[in-house]
Amino acid sequence: MENLDNTIGKPQSFYDTFERKPGKDKQIVHYCPGCGHGRIHKLIAEALDSLEMADETVFVSPVGCSVFGYYYFDTGNIQAAHGRAPAVGTGVARANKKGYVISYQGDGDLAAIGTAEIIHAANRGENMTVIFVNNGIYGMTGGQMAPTSLEGQKTATSPYGRDIADMGAPIRMSEIIAKLDAPVYVERVSVSDFKNINKAKKAIHTALKAQKDRKGFTFVEVLSACPEGWKLSPVDAIKRLQDVMETYYPLGQYKNELETRPTKAEPLPRPSDKDIMTALGVGDKAAIINVTDTFVKNFKEQRVRISGFGGQGVLLAGTTLGNLAMHHELAVTWLPSYGPEMRGGTANCHVMINNSVVGTPVVDKPNVLIAMNGPSLDEFENTVEAGGTIFVNSSIVDKKVKRTDVKAVYVPMTNIAEDAGIKKAANMVAVAAYLSYSKAMDLNSLIDLLKVNFKKKELVDANIKVIHAAKEYVEKNCM
Amino acid sequence: MSEEKTPRVEIQPELCKGCELCISQCPKKVLELGKDLNHMGYNFATYKGDGCIGCGVCFYACPEPGTIRVYKKIRGDK
Numbered sequence: 001m002e003n004l005d006n007t008i009g010k011p012q013s014f015y016d017t018f019e020r021k022p023g024k025d026k027q028i029v030h031y032c033p034g035c036g037h038g039r040i041h042k043l044i045a046e047a048l049d050s051l052e053m054a055d056e057t058v059f060v061s062p063v064g065c066s067v068f069g070y071y072y073f074d075t076g077n078i079q080a081a082h083g084r085a086p087a088v089g090t091g092v093a094r095a096n097k098k099g100y101v102i103s104y105q106g107d108g109d110l111a112a113i114g115t116a117e118i119i120h121a122a123n124r125g126e127n128m129t130v131i132f133v134n135n136g137i138y139g140m141t142g143g144q145m146a147p148t149s150l151e152g153q154k155t156a157t158s159p160y161g162r163d164i165a166d167m168g169a170p171i172r173m174s175e176i177i178a179k180l181d182a183p184v185y186v187e188r189v190s191v192s193d194f195k196n197i198n199k200a201k202k203a204i205h206t207a208l209k210a211q212k213d214r215k216g217f218t219f220v221e222v223l224s225a226c227p228e229g230w231k232l233s234p235v236d237a238i239k240r241l242q243d244v245m246e247t248y249y250p251l252g253q254y255k256n257e258l259e260t261r262p263t264k265a266e267p268l269p270r271p272s273d274k275d276i277m278t279a280l281g282v283g284d285k286a287a288i289i290n291v292t293d294t295f296v297k298n299f300k301e302q303r304v305r306i307s308g309f310g311g312q313g314v315l316l317a318g319t320t321l322g323n324l325a326m327h328h329e330l331a332v333t334w335l336p337s338y339g340p341e342m343r344g345g346t347a348n349c350h351v352m353i354n355n356s357v358v359g360t361p362v363v364d365k366p367n368v369l370i371a372m373n374g375p376s377l378d379e380f381e382n383t384v385e386a387g388g389t390i391f392v393n394s395s396i397v398d399k400k401v402k403r404t405d406v407k408a409v410y411v412p413m414t415n416i417a418e419d420a421g422i423k424k425a426a427n428m429v430a431v432a433a434y435l436s437y438s439k440a441m442d443l444n445s446l447i448d449l450l451k452v453n454f455k456k457k458e459l460v461d462a463n464i465k466v467i468h469a470a471k472e473y474v475e476k477n478c479m
Numbered sequence: 480m481s482e483e484k485t486p487r488v489e490i491q492p493e494l495c496k497g498c499e500l501c502i503s504q505c506p507k508k509v510l511e512l513g514k515d516l517n518h519m520g521y522n523f524a525t526y527k528g529d530g531c532i533g534c535g536v537c538f539y540a541c542p543e544p545g546t547i548r549v550y551k552k553i554r555g556d557k
């Protein structure tokens with residue numbers, strides 16, 4: 001083996017081969033020949049190498065030509081919606097205080113659709129590094145005008161050249177960001193010639209180092225060539241970058257308070273769950289259900305899908321179940337899914353309940369399905385995990401469950417509700433039937449919860465009647 | 480064992496998109512575009528064979544992550 005220490009080559013923070021990239025060419029980037037994104041990627045990867053930050057970094061890719069950042073960087077990767085990378089980065093930075101965030105964005109992404117996100121992330125001083133690639137055009141979509149396109153620049157959407165009276169002047173983002181109080185470091189660089197590439201390399205390194213030192217928000221604007229969008233050869237594009245772009249967008253540091261700024265202050269502690277419950281007026285009532293550690297420890301994950309037609313209250317059944325789980329000190333998510341027609345269409349919801357942390361809120365393999373109508377059974381029967389349970393509203397659904405590897409429980413939910421005096425409470429029958437059968441949580445605690453949630457006493461009493469009727473039916477006919 | 484070596488540059492022909500940025504920015508003008516095409520259909524950059532000073536300019540000029548490797552120091556282990 002040859003010793004590579006004295007060589008300059010591919011940085012370690014790139015994957016060896018780009019397995020996520022489709023096609024055969026897994027060692028080159030997807031960009032056009034001469035594209036500045038590739039140059040900038042290398043500088044970021046080198047900085048991650050020398051600061052040993054790659055393992056703790058989440059690279060947030062934008063929408064734009066660099067949407068596929070996750071092909072290349074051997075870091076954590078998230079691809080954000082257009083313009084939203086700083087918002088996604090905020091979430092990552094706040095959730096993982098030991099990690100680092102790179103928000104990599106084009107000028108369409110950052111200076112057009114994402115203007116609000118970048119301004120506010122900067123203004124909050126989030127501990128992240130934004131690499132803003134300013135090529136003065138929308139590359140990905142075929143060369144439309146960006147807020148940063150220069151005066152007179154002809155693009156697909158400014159065929160006669162950018163007219164400032166009509167379209168405003170090109171936005172200088174570094175100057176704007178630097179004017180905010182919170183950012184600690186703002187510099188504009190250009191990946192044109194060797195001298196400027198070196199400055200860009202230093203700036204990216206400085207910004208990432210500042211983030212590592214928890215100094216707060218750092219912003220590096222990189223002027224970059226888009227030969228394809230500019231309709232120039234790569235070599236001529238570099239000339240335009242130097243002669244035209246670097247003139248309108250002066251290079252240099254717009255802010256550097258790294259020496260004087262202390263580490264970014266921690267926000268005040270958030271209110272506890274109990275404080276929030278108290279503020280909502282359900283304070284100590286929240287503790288009405290007594291939960292033991294063993295109950296929580298032994299709780300078996302419930303992945304529940306409740307489905308029916310709009311108006312049957314399937315979403316409310318889900319929130320009721322979710323609420324109950326919260327009062328049992330379980331982790332829970334509730335995700336509704338319905339068409340634009342709030343009534344009459346189909347509706348269903350996902351409820352994930354377990355004893356520690358819910359990963360995805362999406363229940364694609366439920367172990368509990370509650371089918372309030374026929375189409376719901378048709379649609380979701382096959383998604384149920386083997387060994388799971390399907391509760392069927394037999395008042396409406398004539399068919400039987402076809403699967404033999406799941407338990408089927410038939411409960412005339414609509415009839416039971418009607419007999420108990422509230423027709424609309426079939427959803428409550430569904431929840432009560434599920435709890436009576438599975439014993440996942442104590443049925444009496446559902447009653448306790450209702451007493452807290454419903455203000456009107458008649459409504460509480462009627463629902464208690466429904467719950468008892470459901471329990472009786474299940475114990476008599478289904479166990 | 481180490482042996483005396485002059486600086487040099489290695490360019491992977493099959494990983495080159497022929498953008499010529501390395502060629503135009505090399506201070507010693509020791510790179511050129513070859514006549515052959517690679518599998519992607521690009522004329523690829525090649526090292527003329529001598530005169531490289533190992534400055535690394537071509538590496539940073541190239542938008543590809545690992546197409547160019549520059550051997551900068553005089554000493555290298557074989």
Ligand SMILES: Cc1ncc(C[n+]2csc(CCOP(=O)(O)OP(=O)(O)O)c2C)c(N)n1
Nearest residue numbers: 063064065082106107108109137138139140
């Ligand atoms: C919400 C939304 N609006 C619009 C688009 C279309 N779109 C895709 S990329 C892009 C602009 C990309 O330009 P830029 O951010 O400058 O990145 P570049 O491609 O030049 O690197 C637009 C408008 C989209 N994908 N999503």
Ligand code: SF4
Nearest residue numbers: 032035065139226228
């Ligand atoms: S369109 Fe422009 S920005 Fe996009 S890959 Fe091609 S050269 Fe790069």
Ligand code: SF4
Nearest residue numbers: 505531532534535537
């Ligand atoms: S290392 Fe410098 S001298 Fe050698 S080929 Fe590259 S740019 Fe030219």
Ligand code: SF4
Nearest residue numbers: 495496498499501541
């Ligand atoms: S800069 Fe890279 S891709 Fe462009 S010609 Fe040189 S080696 Fe090939």
